[in-house]
Amino acid sequence: MDSSTNSYFATEFNQQALSNMMHKVHGGLDAIRDSDNDKYKFLLEFIGITLFYIQNNPSSFDERCIMNIASIGDRFMDQVKSFDLGEDSAEQLFAYCYRFVIEYQISTPNSISSELLAVLSRVSDFEYGAYAGQVRYAGHQMLINVVQHYLYHPSLASLKDLPEVIQRSETERENAEKSILDRETRVNALAEKLETYETAFNFVGLYSGFKSLKITKVSERRWNFFFLLVLGALLLFPVVVKFYSLINAPAKLEPDLIGLTALAGLELLLLYFFRVALQNFRSIKAQLLQIDLRMTLCQFVQSYAEYSKGAPEGSKGLLERFEQVVFSGIVNDESAIPSTFDGLDKLAELVGKIRK
Template sequence: MFFEAENNLKVLEGILNKYWGADERCKFKIDFGISDDNFILFIDSLSIIREIYNHPKTWDSLSLLQAQNSTELLGMCKYFNDLEGSTERGLQNPIETMYLYSLRLFYEVDFRINDEPAHSTLFNEHLLDQIKTNIANNSKNESYSSNFRKKLNKIIFSVPYDILKDLYNSEEIKLFSEFDEKKKAASQTLEEIKEYSDNLNEQISKLDKKLEIRQTKVERLEDTLKNQQSHLNFAGLSEGFHNLLKQKEKEAYSLFVGLIVMGLVMIAPLICTIFSLLPETILQEKNALNHMLKLVPFISLEVILIYFFRVILQNYKSVKAQILQIELRRTLCQFIESYTDYSKDVKGDKESNPLEKFENLIFSGIISDAENLPSTFDGMDQIGKLLSSLKSK
């Protein structure tokens, strides 16, 4: 701010200290031969300067258009501060110049003053009226030059005009002057916003419908996937049983081949006996006991073959029983889901776990019937008993 600057305040303080007192004024008037009319101008200038010095911030805020005049006024204050020892007489031109500069500031500040608390103590009412009265009188006083009176009248009428012009061209006034245009633009904008909002709501409604349709499709796909998952789970279980079934079928086939081979081996001694294919030492033996003793190895071999044939046969039957159980489980996996739904429809909620029996069967162990399977030592006991009976004879 201009007047608030410390250096500028010192200039204002200097001229007031030098000329504000009554004695200092009289001495200044006498020393420089100041006329009464010019002395009135000087006193009014000092009164305005004193108000500026007392309220520099307010004057800075209100004298918006007179920045140049503020600088010029400060220059004139420096001029009068440096008059010590000057021989100049009258000082009409400097006094008139300082008066005009201070008057421009005065008129703008007076025009902008309002009822705000900060402006209430800006001017003394008596002083304000006195300055305005002197301005009116000075504008008509013919003792002043016509040029000075012309400049004075210009200030009186031009300063308010300049302020109003500045206000009219300001953004605040433009806002009011363009109110209808702004209102029309705002109304048009609101209509466009409303239209856009309607279009947006329509688009949102369409999207909601599409989302509902797609949500329905997604829910159907979800149900389908759940069903597929269930089917796949049972398919996996069925696949497991299928692989086990293949393994057992291979095992059954191997046992079947073993049975055929063992059967052929079992009847080989008999065929040899029937067709006289035994060794000559056995066939030429005339003693029956010796003949039987020589046939003991063949008989023992036959007994052992019969025993192992029985073992293979028992294993074959066991594997066939296991195959039957595995096939039963595979069959159950194919319709168990339908059975569950049917059980719920028929029995309702009475049956808490309709899959309990299914689980007990599916996940139970595969039973192999080995009750009649003879042990190896039992077979050896039978052979021992046979040999003991032959020796006793």
């Protein structure tokens, strides 16, 4: 019989065997009710009461009679099944029942039933034959064996190691807390890096915007410079042509005042547009300079963001200039660029006076 068995008397097969045995014992008691054999009556009575409590509380006996179930459990049930109501057979079954009741009494924290106590008090009233040794063992040595069984039971042995287990669990708890703290530190560091990357990504987008704007302005500057060269050439071309014609003209030829006036007007008009183009070229150069400055500032904007977080409360305007440079609009100096029709009224007045 395996001592680790959790259910023995509670099994359906053994319950049926115990029930059949109780009917047989009750029948035997009824048959010898008027007999003078008090010992036999006591044996059957003890067996009947023991089997009654085992059948009605099988889980309790399974739990509290571990040692005897392991040592004589199978022999006890074999005897129950083969019991023939003989006195010798009754004494053997009585010895087994007595061992179970004694162990049950030792293992029970409270007092057992009064019926069991009553039959236990009468055990010493009779002399026993072949199984007297079992009875004496149950009353003396078995008590020591039961105590030893429970004292050195694996569960109780584990209980002895409880201080060591507690110390080990405390060490594991400290290690777990340290591990959690280390992981939390790493998570916080990753969170800070993620925040840094997010800020950097935002300003990378700003840098890309400035870069795209710079490409556009560089293209505008190239075209504007080309127009300046064309206007400069057109501005010089009439003068050179007129000067060349005057050199090759006859000496006594009267000067062509109307032609000279028209040439002067054309030169003034070309000079005006040249001035407009030149002013626009300078404006584009100023815008490119501002864009380059913003792109340069965006390269260390992350350090600026960190510094602005830790700046003292009293220095609120410390970094305003930086923000104004990066986030302000690009100045075009449009007020300095003359409008297309600026001065046309005066030019019209001049032409009118020449005609008069």
